[in-house]
Amino acid sequence: MLKTGITSVSELREKGFNSRWGRSKSVSISLYPEILNEPDADRLAERILLHFMDDRGAFKRTYTARFDDFDKTVCAFLKGNSPAQKSLIVQDVGVSDGRTACDFFEELDSSLSVISFFASDYNSCLDVIESSFTRLTLRASRLLEVVWGPFVFYLAGKGEHEFRKRYPLSVLIRWYALHFPAKRLLRDYHAGKIRSREILLFSPRALRLASKDKRFFLEEHNILEPLKRQSHVVRAMNLLNPSYFTREEFSQVLRNIHIALYEDGFLITGSNQDAGTSVQGGIYCKTSSGFKEIRRFGNGSSIAQIIENFKL
Ligand SMILES: C[S@@+](CC[C@H](N)C(=O)[O-])C[C@H]1O[C@@H](n2cnc3c(N)ncnc32)[C@H](O)[C@@H]1O
Known part of the structure; x- marks a missing residue:
């Protein structure tokens, strides 16, 4: 019914990438720069990118020593x-x-x-803007992800049908998050009241x-x-x-x-x-x-x- 996500590195360390039922959790892409100093940064970076699809529908997947x-x-x-x-x-x-x-x-x-x-x-470059409860990830002004409280909503990529079917309550919360806190934050950003920080999606x-x-x-x-x-x-x-x-x-x-x-x-x-x-x-x-x-x-x-x- 309701799906929360991983919104901080400490939560990621504590809970990992999968729920106790083995389903993968929604880990916020905005955590990417924060995991770069973790001892197992390579593994964490790879796992975060595994879920992140680009505009053309491709994932950033590769391997060390591939060739x-x-x-x-x-x-x-x-x-x-x-x-x-x-x-x-x-x-x-x-x-x-x-x-x-x-x-x-x-x-x-x-x-x-x-x-x-x-x-x-x-x-490979994203922008993140945030206020106390809300964090938005954008690519060239297009909103890709909304973090609101414990929720992480991916707005790009596949899986929308599955999300709507499994988590109807989350769909309602997403609607609210998009129409109120996210909208407010975007308005402040476009008015120049808030600055963005850039994320580069390259490996550590x-x-x-x-x-x-x-x-x-x-x-x-x-x-x-x-x-x-x-x-x-x-x-x-x-x-x-x-x-x-x-x-x-x-x-x-x-x-x-x-x-x-x-x-x-x-x-x-x-x-x-x-x-x-x-x-x-x-x-x-x-x-x-x-x-x-x-x-x-x-x-x-x-x-x-x-x-x-x-x-x-
Ligand atoms: C399968 S990966 C290959 C990565 C690496 N070259 C390797 O062989 O391990 C394909 C990469 O192509 C990138 N890609 C897809 N369309 C592209 C485009 N129009 N311009 C540049 N890169 C693109 C994707 O973002 C993805 O990272």
Whole structure:
């Protein structure tokens, strides 16, 4: 009938992620920055992100050491074929919470000179505003989550039908929370009376690396938009898959990558399942009007045909 959520780190430590009936609890995404200093921050961050869907319906899910062998092979390739005398600017796109980007950066850094490495993902920045009883999480002004007292209401993502069926009382409380306290807080925010704080949905390891190493950057980026700079390498792992983009969108994505690569730069792409499983993908060299596959892994990229047929 009634569903409360987890609204503080101490509550999370005490009660965990599942109810005593084994159902997963609604843990507020606004807790993300607060768990970063916990001893098991990586695990907690991963669990919080597991429930958090982006605007395109994707979850930020990835694993450490997902591509160890692949990364080693790619680094050896770049060492032998680098267009920039082994000094590279790299853009790793669709990195989720950035764990695999850290792995790749460290592998590259052990054998090549990395000038800068930009790891980006879609929808990785959120804003939080709060007053005493109410906490709102927004993405580009769109309200995603309302915390009101002990309640956590996710407004984006799936599960609405199930929520309405199981928790009719919570539906009423959500209505009240949205129409009164949340509305009031939003009004104060838009009037400039309250400031927001930003949350970055990257893993603790990626955030630590970005603050420690001035060559490693984390940013938000939608690959359907032009990339922010040129680079020698664009890497897109578990991203160039038909489940994410239509054919027209692939043309846009490939155009953006082509424009972002220096002459003779490389597109590295591939997909796999869990950590350490074999990668199906390829290394493509930028040509004047498209891409040429110069190295194939497994059965190749699931969109190998689209990449090869792409013309600027
Ligand atoms: C399966 S994860 C892959 C993460 C990481 N590259 C890896 O291989 O472990 C796919 C990621 O693509 C991101 N994504 C989906 N659409 C995107 C877009 N239009 N632009 C950038 N990233 C996108 C999602 O946010 C998600 O984090």
